[in-house]
Amino acid sequence: MSDIPTGGLLTILFSLIFFSAFFSGSETALMMLNRYRLKHLAESGHLGAQRAQTLLETPERLIGLILLGNNFVNIMASALATLVALRIGGEPAIAISTGLLTLIVLIYAEVIPKTFAALHPELIAFPAAHVYTVLLKLAWPIVWLINRITYLHLRLLGITNKDAANNALNSEELRTVVNEAGAMLPQENRNMLIGVLDLDKITAEDIMIPRNEISGIDLSDNIDEITEFLRGTHFTRILVFDGSIDNIVGFIHTRRCMQMMMRDELTKENLRAHIKQPYYVPEGTSLNRLMNNFQRDRRKNGLVVDEYGDVQGLVTFANLIEEIIGEFTTDPTTSISDVSRQNDGSYLVNGSANLRDLVRTMHWNLPTDGPKTINGLIIEHLESIPEPNTSLLLAGYPIEILQTEDNMVKVLRIQPDLYRN
Structure with a gap:
């Protein structure tokens, strides 16, 4: 070292600081990589991503290599800085060089490269992966020895590889990822993905058509009334019952009925001959299970x-x-027949309207973890059957009861524009 001029030592010193910055920044960049995006890029044939993925499969080797290199260049930089200080100012300059080197390393070899790498991990990590792949082969004996010593000490502390964290995402974490996708994923697609994730939380009771809204063929009616019903129905499969909905016979396909009508063969006997047995679902069945059951049993x-x-x-x-996927129409006032927008900005709502439909389509922040209809929500809130012209504030929404019938709220007015957080 004594034969190297001071200018040469300074050049080597700044080169070591550069290498220290490389090790520090690349470590942060590799650890900040999105594992799912990395896997996608690797499977797409990106060489840098493939090598980065290979390195991250054994993070203890990669960390050992980075720390080995980083500590080596930092110690060398400290020794060179001391030598240069002795040449320039003697022993009193050593303290000054130590403080100055600490400041330079902290700013230019730690904070700046790590911050930049955290903001742009792929820009640093992929080129660095090529360098580390070569360095790992060259320094493999030393890295292996460091890892064996590390494993030995960790084992003495009772820590093994089985304690490693599982990177798999649960449904709630995946929901957060989808919500944070922002502009990278259109809102409609995010809503669909959230809908899929919610299938395990929602039950058949949450989305069912209430029994008082179910229509179908009543075999106790005369054939003319049945024919008139069939001409006005828009359902593909029709419920058939005898006398009341408590006496279910089954379902029949509308196409079968139309064929019998065209051949003038529509009779109650022929209807019974084409009825399929009903399919019953417990009210607490999750939608995920329900969908699987529908597919397995070929039910609609x-x-x-x-x-x-x-x-x-x-x-x-x-x-x-x-x-x-949401409602099949985009206009909220037409996708829910129970809602009618008024000129003053308020909405007239049928008391039997499903709360989940209102929340999903109208984007009203109403609680859905209790009653299934807005009538049930109002009655639960008041703990009584309200009289017409009763006003209340429910979940921050001003609501006016306009009509009650048969111990339930028939029609109400809601003014969502007056909602306050």
Whole structure:
């Protein structure tokens, strides 16, 4: 070292600081890589991503290599700085050089490169992966020895590889990833993904058509009334019952009925001959399980029953799809027949309107973890059947009861524009 001029020593010193910055920044960049994006790029044939993925499969080797290199260049830089200080100012300059080197390393070899790497990890990590792949082969014996010593000490502390964290995402973490996707994923696609993740949380009871809204063929009616009903229906499969909905016979396809009508063969006997047995669904069945059951049994609809076997409503495959992709129409006032917008900005709402439909389509922040209809929500809130002209503030929304009938709220007015957080 004594034969090297001071200018040469300074050049080597600044080169070592540069290498220290490389080790520090590349370490941060590699650890900040998005593992799922990295896997996608690697499978797409990106060489830098493939090498980075290989290095990260054994992070203890990579960290050992980086720390080996970083500590080596930092110690060498400290020794050179001391030598240069002795040449320039003697022993009193050593303290000054130590403080100055500490400041330079902290700013230019630690803070700046690590901050830049954290903001742009792929820009640093992929080129660095090529360098580390070569360095790991060259320094393999030393890295192996360091790792063996490290494992020995960790084992004495009771720490093994089995304690490593699992990088798999649960449903809630995946929901956060989807919500944070921002502009990278259109809002409609985010809503669909969230809908899929929610299938395990939502039950058949949450999306069913209530029994008081179910229509179908009543075999106790005369054939003319049945014919008139068939001409006005828009359903593909029709519920058939005898006398009341508590006496279910089954379902029949509308196409079969139309064929019998065209051949003038529509009779109750012929209707019974083409009826399929009903499919019953417990009200607490999750939508994920319900969808699997529909696919397995090749069903398009089912009758939701409570713990006593009483029919509570009807759930269809279309209801399931709407939970994922949303309503089939984009205009909220037309996609929910129970909602009517008024000129003053308020909405008239049918008391039997499903709360989940209102929240999903109208974007109202109403609680959905209790009653299934807005009538039930109001009654639960008041703990009584309200009289007409009763006003209340529910979840921050001013609501006015306009009409009650049969111990339930029939029509109400809601003014969402007055909502306050």
